[in-house]
Amino acid sequence: MMKDLLAKISGLRVLIIGDIMLDHYIIGDTARISPEAPVPVVAVENDKYALGAAANVALNVVQLGCHAEIVGKIGVDPMGELAKSLFLENKIRFDPKFESTAVDTITKSRVVVRGQQLCRIDRENRKSHYEIADNNLVDEICEKIRGVDAVILSDYAKGAISNRNVSKFIHTANGKGVFIAVDPKPINRLNFSGVSLITPNKAESVQLAGLEIEPHEEPPLEKICDIIRDKYSPKNLVITLGAEGMLIRNTDKQTLRIPTYAREVFDVSGAGDTSIACLTVALAIGIPLIRAAKFANIAAGIVVAKHGTAAISTNELLSSENG
Ligand SMILES: Nc1ncnc2c1ncn2[C@@H]1O[C@H](COP(=O)(O)OP(=O)(O)OP(=O)(O)O)[C@@H](O)[C@H]1O
Numbered sequence: 001m002m003k004d005l006l007a008k009i010s011g012l013r014v015l016i017i018g019d020i021m022l023d024h025y026i027i028g029d030t031a032r033i034s035p036e037a038p039v040p041v042v043a044v045e046n047d048k049y050a051l052g053a054a055a056n057v058a059l060n061v062v063q064l065g066c067h068a069e070i071v072g073k074i075g076v077d078p079m080g081e082l083a084k085s086l087f088l089e090n091k092i093r094f095d096p097k098f099e100s101t102a103v104d105t106i107t108k109s110r111v112v113v114r115g116q117q118l119c120r121i122d123r124e125n126r127k128s129h130y131e132i133a134d135n136n137l138v139d140e141i142c143e144k145i146r147g148v149d150a151v152i153l154s155d156y157a158k159g160a161i162s163n164r165n166v167s168k169f170i171h172t173a174n175g176k177g178v179f180i181a182v183d184p185k186p187i188n189r190l191n192f193s194g195v196s197l198i199t200p201n202k203a204e205s206v207q208l209a210g211l212e213i214e215p216h217e218e219p220p221l222e223k224i225c226d227i228i229r230d231k232y233s234p235k236n237l238v239i240t241l242g243a244e245g246m247l248i249r250n251t252d253k254q255t256l257r258i259p260t261y262a263r264e265v266f267d268v269s270g271a272g273d274t275s276i277a278c279l280t281v282a283l284a285i286g287i288p289l290i291r292a293a294k295f296a297n298i299a300a301g302i303v304v305a306k307h308g309t310a311a312i313s314t315n316e317l318l319s320s321e322n323g
């Protein structure tokens with residue numbers, strides 16, 4: 001089953017539009033407190049770089065055996081160079097038109113000592129800097145949309161996707177029958193009506209529905225599905241529930257929970273990126289939602305068993321017992 005699915009999605013062309021980030025890990029050890037201030041002194045052993053946010057979605061798409069092109073702004077700076085070399089290494093296409101001297105490449109640096117994060121250092125500019133606002137650029141993206149099998153809008157609320165460009169992307173995709181998925185950040189208040197798929201996590205689903213619930217209250221997920229459907233009419237709706245798997249709802253208003261399968265969890269970051277990549281490619285080739293969600297749960301389960309924002313490998317998928 002898994003083998004058939006992987007064979008069918010192989011070679012699919014996917015365009016990922018969103019906020020590109022670079023994950024930076026400064027790995028070292030500490031043995032003393034600084035004489036300058038009451039802080040540990042970290043002796044750096046090595047630096048590691050990985051693609052994050054929309055760029056991690058693109059990485060997942062490539063590792064599933066599909067073609068990926070990423071659209072989003074990076075700066076003309078050392079972190080941008082590192083991002084570009086990671087694109088090249090991972091066969092992710094990137095159009096240099098989206099490099100800009102006006103922005104810093106969004107970078108999250110974590111200082112990690114003996115497996116523990118000591119602090120995180122973020123580099124990023126205001127949202128408006130990353131917005132793809134230029135009409136020529138928006139038109140070029142629409143042209144790219146017409147040439148692919150699926151589009152993923154990976155919104156991390158850093159500015160790339162805005163209310164000025166999102167409706168054009170959705171309209172273009174729908175006009176050409178191209179599958180278009182959104183991983184939403186509700187604080188961005190984007191109008192993504194009429195998309196093929198939305199994949200909020202539990203907290204995001206509550207915000208999308210505009211409900212206010214107590215911190216420890218269990219959200220009424222079925223009601224939330226109804227509200228999201230009424231507001232945005234997505235063709236498919238998947239609420240990711242972390243360790244509890246996924247809640248899916250298709251057009252016949254049937255709600256179903258798909259559990260994860262038990263495994264040791266190391267790092268849940270990037271699980272949402274894996275979910276949307278898998279759901280999108282599977283649904284784009286016509287796999288029913290239930291099967292697509294099972295596939296995405298298996299893949300995301302493999303990723304959370306690894307350190308850092310890891311991507312999937314087809315070998316692991318093939319050897320997954322539930323495949
Ligand atoms: N602890 C876990 N055990 C098993 N599977 C998990 C776990 N956490 C996440 N997953 C898998 O990853 C999917 C997405 O996770 P989650 O709902 O946490 O998304 P998210 O909050 O968007 O994640 P992200 O941190 O990437 O933004 C889940 O539906 C599930 O398949």
Ligand SMILES: [Mg+2]
Nearest residue numbers: 183201272273
């Ligand atoms: Mg997420």
